[in-house]
Amino acid sequence: MTYPYPVMPDPALRAANIILDTVVGQTPAASDETNRRAYEIATELLGGPHAVSSANIEVLDFFGAAVVCNAWLAHQLAGYQHEDLPGVISQLRDFLRSVSAAD
Numbered sequence: 001m002t003y004p005y006p007v008m009p010d011p012a013l014r015a016a017n018i019i020l021d022t023v024v025g026q027t028p029a030a031s032d033e034t035n036r037r038a039y040e041i042a043t044e045l046l047g048g049p050h051a052v053s054s055a056n057i058e059v060l061d062f063f064g065a066a067v068v069c070n071a072w073l074a075h076q077l078a079g080y081q082h083e084d085l086p087g088v089i090s091q092l093r094d095f096l097r098s099v100s101a102a103d
Helices: 010-024 032-040 057-082 085-099
Strands: none
Touching: 010 032, 010 057, 057 085
């Protein structure tokens, strides 16, 4: 699994680590306050929800980082479940529908 460029640019790598730190900080067993604080710590580099530019991380860096992280995880899960990638993505779509506010 490779990034769409020969090497993942540093801002995209930083974005990927922010995404991963945020995921690690969200745990069902923890209180809402603990999860909120973990989210704040993980995103502190950004300086707030609208300050991405202050960290020199562009929206496309986050998009690319999210694609790389999700693709890697989906391929790992497919191997673990002995499932093809479209099957894993279908499961994810089902999950997203189950937590969506849209009817």
